[in-house]
Amino acid sequence: MTPRPDAQAAVGPASTAAPSRRRLLQGISAGALGLAALPLAGCALDGARADGGPASPEDDLELSFLISNLDGGWVPSQSAISSYEANVWQQLTDKLVHTDAEGTVSPWIATHWEQNEDATEYVLHLRGGVTFSDGTPLDAAAVLANLEAWAVGRPEEGLARVGLFPGGTYEGAEALDPLTVRVTFTAPTLSFLPTLGYHGCQLMAPSSLALSLEEQADLAHQIGSGPFVLESWEPRQRVRLVRREDYDWAPEVLGATGPARLSAITFTVLPDDTLRASAARAGQTDLAYNVNPQVLDSFTEAGFTIEVPRYLGFVHGYSLRTQVAPFDDVRVRQAVTRGIDRAEILRTVFTDAWEPATSWLQAGVPETTDLTELFAYDPELATQLLDEAGWTERTAEGFRAKDGVELGFTIYPTPYLTGSVPEAELISQHLGRLGIRVRTQKLDIPTYTERVTNDPTQGVQEVTRSFVDVGTVAGVITDEGEDWFQTGSSDAELVRLRDEVAGAASREERAGVVEELSRHVLEQAYFIPLEQNVQRIYVQSPQLSGITFNAVAIPSYHAATKEEA
Amino acid sequence: MSAAATETTAGSSPAGTSAAARTARRYGSFALRRTGQALVVIALAYVLVFLVLAAIPGDPISAQLDNPQNGYSEEEKAQIRAFHGLDRPVLVQLLVSLGNALRGELGTSMSTSQPVAAMIGEAIPSTLALAVTALALAILLAAVLGLLSRLLPEGPLNSLVRSLPAAFLSTPNFLIGLVLIQVLAVNLGLFSLVEPESARSTLVAALTLAIPVSAQIAQVFITALDESSGQDYAEVALSRGLPPVQVVLRHLLRPSLLPTVTVVGLVLGEVLGGSLITETIFGRAGVGTVVQKAVSSQDVPVLLAAVVLSATVFVMVNLVIDLLYPLLDPRLRVGKESR
Numbered sequence: 001m002t003p004r005p006d007a008q009a010a011v012g013p014a015s016t017a018a019p020s021r022r023r024l025l026q027g028i029s030a031g032a033l034g035l036a037a038l039p040l041a042g043c044a045l046d047g048a049r050a051d052g053g054p055a056s057p058e059d060d061l062e063l064s065f066l067i068s069n070l071d072g073g074w075v076p077s078q079s080a081i082s083s084y085e086a087n088v089w090q091q092l093t094d095k096l097v098h099t100d101a102e103g104t105v106s107p108w109i110a111t112h113w114e115q116n117e118d119a120t121e122y123v124l125h126l127r128g129g130v131t132f133s134d135g136t137p138l139d140a141a142a143v144l145a146n147l148e149a150w151a152v153g154r155p156e157e158g159l160a161r162v163g164l165f166p167g168g169t170y171e172g173a174e175a176l177d178p179l180t181v182r183v184t185f186t187a188p189t190l191s192f193l194p195t196l197g198y199h200g201c202q203l204m205a206p207s208s209l210a211l212s213l214e215e216q217a218d219l220a221h222q223i224g225s226g227p228f229v230l231e232s233w234e235p236r237q238r239v240r241l242v243r244r245e246d247y248d249w250a251p252e253v254l255g256a257t258g259p260a261r262l263s264a265i266t267f268t269v270l271p272d273d274t275l276r277a278s279a280a281r282a283g284q285t286d287l288a289y290n291v292n293p294q295v296l297d298s299f300t301e302a303g304f305t306i307e308v309p310r311y312l313g314f315v316h317g318y319s320l321r322t323q324v325a326p327f328d329d330v331r332v333r334q335a336v337t338r339g340i341d342r343a344e345i346l347r348t349v350f351t352d353a354w355e356p357a358t359s360w361l362q363a364g365v366p367e368t369t370d371l372t373e374l375f376a377y378d379p380e381l382a383t384q385l386l387d388e389a390g391w392t393e394r395t396a397e398g399f400r401a402k403d404g405v406e407l408g409f410t411i412y413p414t415p416y417l418t419g420s421v422p423e424a425e426l427i428s429q430h431l432g433r434l435g436i437r438v439r440t441q442k443l444d445i446p447t448y449t450e451r452v453t454n455d456p457t458q459g460v461q462e463v464t465r466s467f468v469d470v471g472t473v474a475g476v477i478t479d480e481g482e483d484w485f486q487t488g489s490s491d492a493e494l495v496r497l498r499d500e501v502a503g504a505a506s507r508e509e510r511a512g513v514v515e516e517l518s519r520h521v522l523e524q525a526y527f528i529p530l531e532q533n534v535q536r537i538y539v540q541s542p543q544l545s546g547i548t549f550n551a552v553a554i555p556s557y558h559a560a561t562k563e564e565a
Numbered sequence: 566m567s568a569a570a571t572e573t574t575a576g577s578s579p580a581g582t583s584a585a586a587r588t589a590r591r592y593g594s595f596a597l598r599r600t601g602q603a604l605v606v607i608a609l610a611y612v613l614v615f616l617v618l619a620a621i622p623g624d625p626i627s628a629q630l631d632n633p634q635n636g637y638s639e640e641e642k643a644q645i646r647a648f649h650g651l652d653r654p655v656l657v658q659l660l661v662s663l664g665n666a667l668r669g670e671l672g673t674s675m676s677t678s679q680p681v682a683a684m685i686g687e688a689i690p691s692t693l694a695l696a697v698t699a700l701a702l703a704i705l706l707a708a709v710l711g712l713l714s715r716l717l718p719e720g721p722l723n724s725l726v727r728s729l730p731a732a733f734l735s736t737p738n739f740l741i742g743l744v745l746i747q748v749l750a751v752n753l754g755l756f757s758l759v760e761p762e763s764a765r766s767t768l769v770a771a772l773t774l775a776i777p778v779s780a781q782i783a784q785v786f787i788t789a790l791d792e793s794s795g796q797d798y799a800e801v802a803l804s805r806g807l808p809p810v811q812v813v814l815r816h817l818l819r820p821s822l823l824p825t826v827t828v829v830g831l832v833l834g835e836v837l838g839g840s841l842i843t844e845t846i847f848g849r850a851g852v853g854t855v856v857q858k859a860v861s862s863q864d865v866p867v868l869l870a871a872v873v874l875s876a877t878v879f880v881m882v883n884l885v886i887d888l889l890y891p892l893l894d895p896r897l898r899v900g901k902e903s904r
Contacts, residue, residue, distance in 0.1 A: 064759055071858050073677025078629060155644035158678075163635030213648075217678035235677070235684060236858065237761075237850035268759050270848035275746060279758040282751045446623030446863045454631050465634055475636065482633045 061562050063265040063544075064285045066276045070236055070269055074219040076204060077153060077160045081552075083416070083535055086199045087289070088239050088267055090554045093204065093224035096124060096143070098251035099197025099468050099551035103312055103366045106253040109138060109203060109225075110196070118505045119188040126179040130249050132205040133229045140175035145206040147173045147183065158213040162200035164467065166191050188505050191469035198468045199552050225249075227260040227558040239267040247558075254548050256559035261546070265557060273418075280304065280539050286562065288539040293419050296351050299539050307538040308353045309553035312365050313466035315357040316417065316533040320526060321486040324459035326407055331389040333525035337375045338382040339434045340427055346531060349422045357529035359518050366507075367470045367514040374522040375529055382434050391435070400435035408437030412452045414462040415445050417535060456486070464533055466552045470514055474502040477521070485526040493520055599887075603880035607873055608663075614872045615662060618865050619655045625676040625862045626651065649675070662869065672866040676858070681870045684855055692851035694767055695774065695843065696836050702775035703836075704829065707782035711821075714787045715794065715813050727787065733780035738839050742773040742846040761848040770847040774839045778832050785828040789821035796820075823893050830886035834879065 067087065072079035079085035096110040110124040130138040151170040153161030161167050169185040176182055185192065195201060205223035208216070215221055219233045227250065228241035247259045270276050273291050280288040281302070291299075296306050320327040320336075327333050346354050355363070358370040391400040391407045400407040411427065413420035421442055428438035443451060452458050461484065467473075475481040478498050479488040489495050497517040504510035521527050536553050546559040626649055629635065630642045637645075646652050650661065665672060671681040710726055717723040749755045749769055756765035793799055794817055802812045841853030852871065859867035 066759065069858075071676060071862070073674070073679060075678050078678070153641075155641045156648060158645055158648035160630070160635070160637060160641065160645055163632075163637070168636075213678050214673050214680065217673070217680075234850060235679060235687060236854065237848075266759075268761075268848070269850070270758060270761070271845050271854075272848070274743075275758055275846070275848070278747065278751045282754065282758075284750070284754075284757050284759050444861045446625060446628045447621075449628040449631050450623035453633065476633075482636070 061262045063262050063287065063557060063560065063562065065265060065267045065287045065289065066270050066279055066285045067267050067289045068269070068271055068273065068276070070239065070267065073217050074222055075159070075213060075216045076202065076222065077149070077162060077200075080202055081163070081198075081200045084289075086552075086554045088241070089199065089202055089224075090550075091226055091228040091241055091265060091557055092222070092230065093202035093226045094130075094138075094249065095198075095201055095203060096196040097193060098253055099194050099312075100253070101309065101312070101364050101549060101551060101553070103194060103364065103468070103551060105193050105197060106251060108197075108251040109143075109249065113193065115193070119190050119192075120185045122183045122192055123176070124181045124183065126181070127249055128179055130225055131246075132223045132225045133244055134205060134207070134223045136205055136207065136223075138203060138205075138225050139178050140181045141178075142203070142206050143181050144173050144175060145209050146201075146203050147181075149204070149209050150201055159216070164198055164200055164472070165195055188503060189471075190504060190507060190510065191471040194469040194551070197551055199550075199554050228265060231264070237269055241265045241267075250558050254556065254559055256546070260558045261561040262557055277539065280541070283541070286541045286544055290418055290537050291539055293350050293354070293537065296353065296537070296539070303542045305538075305540040305542065305544065306353060307540060307547070307549070307555075308534040309536060309538075309549035309555070310362055310364055310532055310534060311466040311553040312468055312551045313362055313472075313533065314463050314527075315360055315362055315529045315531065317357065317360060317463050317530045318411070318528040319461045319463050319484040320528065321456065321459050321461065321484075322526070323486040324409075324457055325405075326391075326409065327459045329389050330524060331385040332391070332407070333528075335382040335385040335389070335434065336431060336436070337522075337525045337528045338378045338385070339431050339436070340528065340530070341377050341430050342530060343377065344430075345423055345426055349419050349426060350531065350534075354534055355532040357531050360521055360527040360529050361470065361473075361514075361518060362532055365470055367511045369515050369518070371518055371522055374519065375525070379434065386434060386436075394435070397437075398435065399432075399437045406437060407435065408439065409459050410439040410441060411460050411462070412441055412443050412448060412458070414464055415443065415448050417462075417464050417533075418537065420462065423530065463527070464535055466535075468551045470510070471501060471504075473514065473517065474498045477517075485521075485524075487526070491524075596884075599880075599884060603877075603884075606880065607876040610872050610876045611663065611666065611869055612659065614869055615659050615865070616655075618863060618868065619658070621863060623863055624651070625864055628862075662866075666869070666873070671870045674859075674864055674867050676862050676864045676867075681866045684867060685852060685870050685874060688850060688852045688855045691762060691849050692837075692840055692844070692853060694762075695770055695840050695849065695851060698767060698771035699774035699778065699840070699843075700829075700833070700836055702771055703779035703782060703832070706775060706779035707786055707825075710779070710783040711786035711790055712813065715790050715817065716809060730780035730783040730787070733776050734784075736777065738773060738777055738842050739846055741776055742770070742843060745769050745773055746846070758848070762850075766847060767849075770843050770849060773846070774836060774843045778835050778839065781832050781835065782825060782828055786821060786825045789824045790817050793817045793820045819893070823890070826886060826889055826893060830882055833882050837875065837878065 065087070067084055069084055070088070072082040072085045074085070076089070080089050094109050096108060098106050098108045100106070109127055109130060111127050112125050114123045115121065124143070126138070126140060126143065132138055132142075136142070149159075150162040150165040151167040153159050155161070166185065166189045169187045169189045171184040171186050173181055173183040183192065203225060208221055208223045211221055219230060219239065222230075227244055227247045229244045231240045231242045233239040242264045243260045243262065245259050248257065250256055268285075270279065276285075276288040277291040277295055277299075279285045280291075280299070300306055320333055322328055342356055346356060356372070358372050359368050361368045386400060386407070391402045393401040393404075395401050395406050411424045413424040421440070424440040428440055431438045452461065476484045477494055480498070487494060497513060497520060500513040501510060501517060504513065522529070538555065540547065543563045544560060545563075546561050548556050548559065550556065626645065630637055630645060643652065650658060653661070662672070673680050674684060710729060713726045714723065717726060746758065746769070750758050756763060756769060760766060790813070799812060799816050802816050803809070837853075840851060841857055843849075844851040844853040845857060852874070855867060856871045858864070859871065
């Protein structure tokens with residue numbers, strides 16, 4: 001057991017009991033104390049706010065949130081972008097800017113900013129009077145510490161940097177005065193501003209950032225400036241947050257000021273998705289996360305709100321590695337993309353809330369244009385393409401073959417997405433009708449990374465990837481990056497488009513290049529789009545309202561409220 | 566041994582002290598041998614699990630580092646791997662890990678960076694509450710079924726009681742849990758799914774676990790009761806006109822307890838194994854859940870600690886059972902055989 005010396009320091013102003021009392025008995029008594037003290041604290045603060053306070057939050061509006069797991073731990077560089085922990089982090093922390101579901105960047109802790117012409121230098125002006133929940137200021141010095149953690153991290157101490165932050169071109173940052181920060185890059189970096197609204201870029205107190213990896217694993221040590229503060233937590237089981245009464249710096253664009261309306265949020269882990277659904281139906285929780293898509297219709301009929309927020313990023317689909325047979329032949333790739341009946345997938349695996357892909361990028365990305373005609377279902381064309389490619393022999397089981405080799409491949413459905421398994425099985429049927437044998441095999445996350453992602457001989461890579469700035473695409477398409485399609489630098493067109501996207505200094509100029517690039521990727525069938533990616537499903541009680549989602553589909557409960565049933 | 570035997574025959578009149586001392590000595594060497602064996606078992610389990618996990622590709626740290634989305638450079642990956650000691654050869658990692666474990670340092674989780682000792686320590690009370698309640702319920706249930714099987718007159722009701730264990734045993738644990746949850750929590754609202762550690766929820770979870778476990782105990786108990794009821798002394802007792810309740814309680818119960826206690830020891834493994842599924846169904850943060858997550862994420866330090874813990878529990882339970890035998894059956898008392 002490691003000592004937890006500064007547990008007290010981690011407690012927000014409204015909380016009375018020390019958090020992280022993780023042993024059972026202490027946990028119970030702390031919870032009881034906290035519960036008993038809450039109304040008192042609320043009354044006192046309400047009194048103080050009575051003269052001139054901006055809002056009058058209710059005192060006993062509690063939100064109960066059932067989640068599938070909280071296994072990722074609480075080291076921000078490990079779990080801030082997790083689909084699970086991010087739901088908690090978003091309530092505990094703020095960001096420099098707010099990036100909405102359409103990719104629009106608006107002020108938050110940074111009230112305004114300037115950038116130079118070639119997008120290599122940015123000056124951020126910070127809002128005054130913002131504090132972390134331990135009372136320390138969120139000023140230029142704190143922002144510098146965060147930028148350092150996002151861009152560089154401390155890998156020699158096991159603390160990784162934030163993956164999507166443009167660390168590659170990051171040169172450095174300096175404080176021009178206590179509320180002004182200048183950030184410089186070695187090359188044009190248009191992605192910098194939108195990325196500040198990405199879930200990885202959450203502002204933590206410098207004291208939290210300075211902790212060791214093991215110390216950071218204790219959520220009670222993580223101090224943010226968000227509308228809620230930690231009251232208590234039990235690992236993998238429960239996190240309870242309470243409203244921060246002096247919070248007054250929510251993003252203006254969301255329209256709510258002052259402290260949160262809800263007095264507390266309790267996240268409880270219930271791994272079984274049918275039970276999360278049952279608990280919601282029985283009114284035992286206000287919110288259930290990630291239930292099976294196929295039961296959603298019954299909730300809609302019962303008056304529940306179903307939120308399937310879509311993040312900015314790539315659509316759900318498969319990227320194909322062109323060095324791996326049979327994808328070394330463009331006609332096979334095109335036949336695969338033409339042989340998938342996407343309408344049937346939407347009908348049988350998902351519900352009306354899911355929408356078809358229109359490109360390889362999500363429809364919410366501002367640069368996305370409708371290129372459906374380049375991959376629409378066309379089994380006749382697919383058959384013709386396979387015949388032309390010489391896959392005309394038939395095996396005993398009826399699959400196509402060429403020179404005695406059967407036409408087929410394996411899909412390892414991603415463990416990160418609800419519905420990926422039935423979807424892959426359906427695709428296997430679709431392509432089976434064309435004579436392509438598609439095997440499916442389910443793997444757990446570590447095995448998946450090892451056997452599929454890191455194995456260059458696996459032809460199909462399932463993509464469920466968010467980004468906040470379309471410039472990200474430049475980093476995946478060639479060997480100066482992830483080389484998704486294993487084309488290296490051999491596709492000159494791809495290389496040219498990559499350079500133009502990466503080097504663009506204005507978003508308008510870049511948008512045209514992105515369309516050209518998308519067209520090329522889809523014509524070459526390097527990427528098989530399936531449907532608009534929905535990675536998070538929220539079943540919400542009809543009493544809830546005022547919930548907003550950001551660019552990466554993470555909810556904010558700052559403005560949320562709940563009608564008394 | 567021969568010395569001990571001589572002593573036995575020599576000291577028949579002042580038997581008390583020397584026999585007791587001899588018994589204690591024998592018992593001491595027996596306990597030492599058993600403890601030594603147990604330590605070897607635990608160490609072997611540790612090494613075996615370590616090697617098996619090393620042979621399986623993937624671990625949580627590499628899964629994060631190699632996720633292309635994060636775009637880490639080779640140098641960054643190497644630094645982070647080195648921090649966790651993953652750059653060293655497997656055998657060196659094993660020796661370091663074993664050395665740390667001997668010093669009582671279980672390390673930190675590869676998934677969450679939390680100290681393993683704390684993770685497991687915090688999960689134990691929940692599992693203990695579930696397992697103890699479940700075992701108590703199982704024993705109670707088995708006792709009721711066993712006694713009813715002897716006390717109910719032959720007929721359909723008796724047959725029903727006797728067929729229940731088989732029915733319990735063939736119903737999967739998770740099915741019982743899901744049905745109980747659906748009926749008690751969802752339909753009747755008797756307990757809340759959102760408070761999995763509450764007393765009511767614990768009781769229902771324990772019942773889920775107790776039903777199949779009780780069946781195994783009940784089967785053995787019923788058979789043992791039947792067997793002892795066929796013995797001469799039982800028939801004599803009955804023929805003397807003792808009421809059946811007295812016969813069962815006074816004459817049949819004690820000889821039937823020996824096999825029953827043995828099976829209780831054996832089903833303890835079932836209770837701990839079953840708690841894994843039950844905890845997951847009910848969303849309890851117990852040891853079973855910790856192990857299940859550690860298995861699916863290949864979190865080596867957590868799994869090793871769990872292996873040591875469960876091996877220790879099993880060894881201790883077996884030891885306790887061995888110590889209970891002589892109390893239940895005088896024939897098994899150490900040293901008696903030479904008289």
